[in-house]
Amino acid sequence: MMEEKMIRKIPKEKFQFVQRGDRIHDEKLQTKAVGYLGDAWNRFRTNKSAVVAFILILVLLLFALIVPAVSHYTITFRDGYYKTALPKADCFKNSGFWDGGKREQQNSSGYLYLNAIGQENGKPAIIKIYDSFVDSTGETFYNLRVDSYYSVGYVYVNLSEAEYKALMQYQDETGIQVCYPLAATHNKHFVRGNDGANFWYKLVDESQGNSGAPKLDDNGKYIPNYLTSDDPQKAGYTSLRIPGDGENGVWYTYAQKNQTGYRARVDYDEYFNYQNGFHASFLFGTNQYGQDIFTCLAVGARFSLILAICVATINFILGVIYGSIEGYYGGAVDMVMERVSDILASVPFMVVATLFQLHLAGKVGPVVSLLFAFILTGWVGTASRVRTQFYRFKGQEYVLAARTLGAADRRIIFKHIFPNSLGTIVTGAVMTIPGVIFSESMLSYLHIINLDTSSTVTSIGTMLANGNGYLNTYPHIIMFPAIFIAILEISFNLFGNGLRDALNPSLRGADN
């Protein structure tokens, strides 16, 4: 008792520094000290898969951020004629791979229909004929590679007077033929060919538009069947004409006047170029609404990543505060807090997400209510990790030493315990990102959350849900988002593993 009192009351001036003036006989340190982060970086660098994953994540992030800004298309872009267009990269033109083509089997009528499109404008809808065979009924079938862009062919458009004039002027300036003569068959009922705009030739049976088998001349060529008149400037058309026009004083008709303006038949590929300034070419194809999947994917990835990073950050902060308090104080505080987090952790996430959707989606929108759902139970994981780390470190000697020196609770928590557990906690926070992206995609796919597809928001899960039902016919709609999310998940997992090893100071020098 006496001793203790004496020790407590040592006057300040009695203290003196012992070794300050002494010469150090030990050898001086020759190398530079390596700090915590430097050491972590050294370890991370040597982990090749983690570095590759990190670079992949950066690439995907850049993709999500840059593509919506530089892409020809926006998410609100929808083209009614290029629905379910196939992926096309211009560098693979006519290679049979990624060229916007698809293998199709057609009977001879279908083959001639597709063949006719290219005969008129010189853009072959059939890339390649693989083979043909005759079946038992004597009908010839063709295995074709069909260009999903050029096979759209021609469409009828209604133009106002100003638009019509502008289009003619464009034709005169560039010398590109956009308008083609109106087909005489255009008011029949056709199952294909955009109201019969592609039937510019004579048919075997004019009354039956549906069969659409062409009548060929003796040389096996199509016989043009355009609307004609003796007036070369019918409906005010003064622009380019196709070859063969005007022979024997018979002129083709390029447009018809109607109540609102003019009705013209245009080559859709060129018309698209005229309207947008570029030819249609979708790197990842389009979905059933005619949206560009490449752009949608970037917008969706951006949405998913921003949501995930928000959730990870908020959960990290909440979890660290809650877990630190639990872990540091222990005892009754811990007991009560642990019960609360236990209950929250036991609620299945689906239940939380659904209830939030049902209650809040109408008030604050589906995105915000999804965010709330992720936060309500998401921080529990971080909190329990932090708590475990605290229990592990708080009994250690260096913490005891800090306390003996009079460090306050806050200082011990944030200066001594926290940095030691940082690796595990940060890794946990990073790993919530792929988890959130996966959960969101699952909820969207199951239609439990509905991000409005007409608005400017989409997500990877929404895109997967869109592709549902097109897996057999147009697998690209679902496969590109699916592959994207798979790469994202793999990268994040590899990166997380690398990060965990890198931030663990006890692995220092373990490899060498």
Added chain:
Amino acid sequence: MTKYVIKRILYMFLTMFVITVMCFVLIKLLPLPAVREMGRDINLVLAKREKMGYNKPIMVQFFLYLKSIFTEWDWGVGEQMYEGLGIWDVMMQKLPYTIVVNLYSILISIPLGLGLGIYAALKKNKWQDAVISTLVMVFISVPSYVYAFLVQYIFCFQLGWFPLQLASLSQAGSIFSGKMFVSMVPAIMSLSFGVIAGFTRYTRAELSEVLTGDYMLLARTKGLTKAQAISRHALRNAMVVILPMIIGEFIGILGGSLIIENIFGIPGIGNLYVNSINVRDYNFFMALNIFYTLIGLVSGIVIDISYGFIDPRIRMGSKK
């Protein structure tokens, strides 16, 4: 040990009760959907609503709900789907599909996962290990629905080996019949990739740690062959961690996978749950919420307790 188990179970009931109350209140605060006119059992549904006191205060309704469950085992009737049918009956009718599909899946996954994991651990740092570890990393990360799309596209559409949707009971005869199994194969495959990868990873990690232990050296020194040492000492110790995981998987088969059941049209519990949300049938929704919460809680407890039974070194509840 007994004390610990009892404590855990009491905690479980407390948690269960709180979650049930929260769920019930939140559901009852939602506007009650009108009973569909088309349903032929509309009177039954209305009578049931009256019995459950739908216009009384929420806590009274909760009391009536619990009372009807505990006294008559009556979980209510379907209002928006399976109109007039008892919730419990419908669930029991759906459960076999979920169980059978998941059971096939883990019966395939566990031996494969363990085998690959053991092989990788024995070949540690050789090329076989590198290949397996890389594949495990890929397979564990990729979401299960991506496999489902690939399996469906390749095996169902392109190759045509398996039917697109599950065979109906009338076609297949029985849920265990061969025809039913064939139509389940795509779903089983999609479910299994991730589970196999998970088991491989754990087995490899555990076993390679155990193999470096001193007692392994001792076992070899005292004259056991490598195979004997591994099977008698290493595997047994590795199982301490792996066995609870297997037990967890077995409890998890009740829950099934929402998305896989949805993609392959398996008429199981998961599909029922998603449908109940989409058509806003709150009676089903409530009952299934309780079901899923209970599965989660029970599997947590069973896994924890099983550690104590399997590993003699762990004695839970003891003050260390």
